[in-house]
Amino acid sequence: MANNLVGRFPPSIANLTNLYQLDIRYNELTGPIPSNVRGLQNLKILSLSNNLLFGTLPSCLFHHPNLTELDLSNNQFTGQMVDFQENSWLSELTLPYNQLHGPIPKSISTLRNLAVLDLSSNNLSGIVEPNMFLNLTTLENLLLSDNSLLRRTSDNNGNISFHNLSYLQLTYCGIKEFPDFLRNSKNLEVLQLSKNNIQRILSWFTSMALDSLRYLNLSHNSLSSMIQFQPTWKSLLGLGFQWNQLRGTLPLSICNLEALRVVDLSNNKLSGAIPQCFGHFSRELMVLNLKNNDLQGSIAMTFATSSKLRNLDFIGNHLEGSLPRSLANCEYLEVLDIGNNNINDTFPVWLENLKELQVLILKSNRFFGPIGDILKTGNHFGKLKVIDISNNEFSGSLPTRLLNSLRIVLKGLEIELPAILTTLTSIDVSNNSFSGEIPQVIGNLVVPKLLNLSHNRFFGHIPPTLLNLACLLQSNPGRDSKSAYIAHITCILKSITESTRGANPSGSPI
Numbered sequence: 001m002a003n004n005l006v007g008r009f010p011p012s013i014a015n016l017t018n019l020y021q022l023d024i025r026y027n028e029l030t031g032p033i034p035s036n037v038r039g040l041q042n043l044k045i046l047s048l049s050n051n052l053l054f055g056t057l058p059s060c061l062f063h064h065p066n067l068t069e070l071d072l073s074n075n076q077f078t079g080q081m082v083d084f085q086e087n088s089w090l091s092e093l094t095l096p097y098n099q100l101h102g103p104i105p106k107s108i109s110t111l112r113n114l115a116v117l118d119l120s121s122n123n124l125s126g127i128v129e130p131n132m133f134l135n136l137t138t139l140e141n142l143l144l145s146d147n148s149l150l151r152r153t154s155d156n157n158g159n160i161s162f163h164n165l166s167y168l169q170l171t172y173c174g175i176k177e178f179p180d181f182l183r184n185s186k187n188l189e190v191l192q193l194s195k196n197n198i199q200r201i202l203s204w205f206t207s208m209a210l211d212s213l214r215y216l217n218l219s220h221n222s223l224s225s226m227i228q229f230q231p232t233w234k235s236l237l238g239l240g241f242q243w244n245q246l247r248g249t250l251p252l253s254i255c256n257l258e259a260l261r262v263v264d265l266s267n268n269k270l271s272g273a274i275p276q277c278f279g280h281f282s283r284e285l286m287v288l289n290l291k292n293n294d295l296q297g298s299i300a301m302t303f304a305t306s307s308k309l310r311n312l313d314f315i316g317n318h319l320e321g322s323l324p325r326s327l328a329n330c331e332y333l334e335v336l337d338i339g340n341n342n343i344n345d346t347f348p349v350w351l352e353n354l355k356e357l358q359v360l361i362l363k364s365n366r367f368f369g370p371i372g373d374i375l376k377t378g379n380h381f382g383k384l385k386v387i388d389i390s391n392n393e394f395s396g397s398l399p400t401r402l403l404n405s406l407r408i409v410l411k412g413l414e415i416e417l418p419a420i421l422t423t424l425t426s427i428d429v430s431n432n433s434f435s436g437e438i439p440q441v442i443g444n445l446v447v448p449k450l451l452n453l454s455h456n457r458f459f460g461h462i463p464p465t466l467l468n469l470a471c472l473l474q475s476n477p478g479r480d481s482k483s484a485y486i487a488h489i490t491c492i493l494k495s496i497t498e499s500t501r502g503a504n505p506s507g508s509p510i
Helices: 011-015 035-039 106-110 180-184 252-256 325-329 400-404 413-423 440-444 464-473 480-503
Strands: 006-008 021-023 028-031 045-047 052-055 069-071 092-094 116-118 123-128 141-143 148-151 167-169 190-192 215-217 238-240 262-264 287-289 294-298 311-313 318-321 335-337 359-361 368-370 386-388 393-397 426-428 433-436 450-452
Touching: 011 035
Parallel strands: 006 028, 021 045, 028 052, 045 069, 069 092, 092 116, 116 141, 123 148, 141 167, 167 190, 190 215, 215 238, 238 262, 262 287, 287 311, 294 318, 311 335, 335 359, 359 386, 368 393, 386 426, 393 433, 426 450
Antiparallel strands: none
């Protein structure tokens, strides 16, 4: 596998009649699979995934007497799946990310040894009846996502159950309610039902003793309430309810899930206060995303000293008060976004020792006061790449010590710039009350994706180093991306000029 093989699939492989396993994944083989592979009577494992193979699937692969594993994923196969041989030993069938169409053959129900079935991301169509999988008692992984398959609303068969099922992925399958066959699935580990039209979380589901469940994704559905969400799943690591229509308060039952690493309830209509326990209920929590809801009140959370939190996103709510000082305990925090709220506080200089912090978004709040005077050393925010403190009430001089942490001096511009473009910074301090002269240090920054200093009270001359950024970029005008940066910086400079000219006490041109 992964040997940089190119060209057509070699038909001479059919001469290897004693071949047991053929694995040529992750290459650039093209063309169809030759029909003479039927001569490989001893073949048990065939792995051709991640190539450029095309054409229809040879029927001999579905009639092979000894084949146990067939992986043709991530190719360009077309046509329909053919019927399977009734006495097939096939245990793993993975065909995702192709262009197969038509229905799933009913003969799939004869594959009594099948443990893994992955037909996701094709163009399959037709109606999927749960009875089709009734005899697949050994099935562990079932993935049918991203097809045009239709599933009956009700299973209408209380005898259907998959006791061994551990991974179920039915994303974008038109499902309107939880599949009934999950009632007896005691070993379920991953449940992916996103991008459907599920409207209710049924009590029978959340009351199940699913000690094995690790990931639950119900995002992009039509859920409206979490009242019945009272799970006791002690092993749950990931919980995704984003992009629904959830209303009401955040359920305290989440705080009983002590192993959670990711909680995403963003883009809903949840209201009320954030429960205090959300800051310390799980020592493993890495992502807490509550953005774009209607949450209110102060952030009364207490973050534990052992917190592993990396991403905290509360943007787009109605939160107020000050930031909890216990955020300084989150030593692994990389992203802090609390923009578009009503937070009333000074700049959180006490976050300065968070060595992993890369993104700091405080925009559109009620932060106030100076920043430069409270930064005493140059060791602040060492990994910061994006800072947006726009639309607040900050005042005083622009904090050059903070900007120093973003500095990357341009040396050997023509050689290094292509690589630099992938790690550019973003700085937005617009719509505040910063005053004084624009610091010279800004000109030493790597050319940012966004540099916005507009609508402040700066005066004096625009630093020549800032103007040189655009001039340096013009040294190679053939790059469209550089031209775009030039245009953007020029626009921002014009905005700075127009917004600060009235505040210039000396009358010097800006």
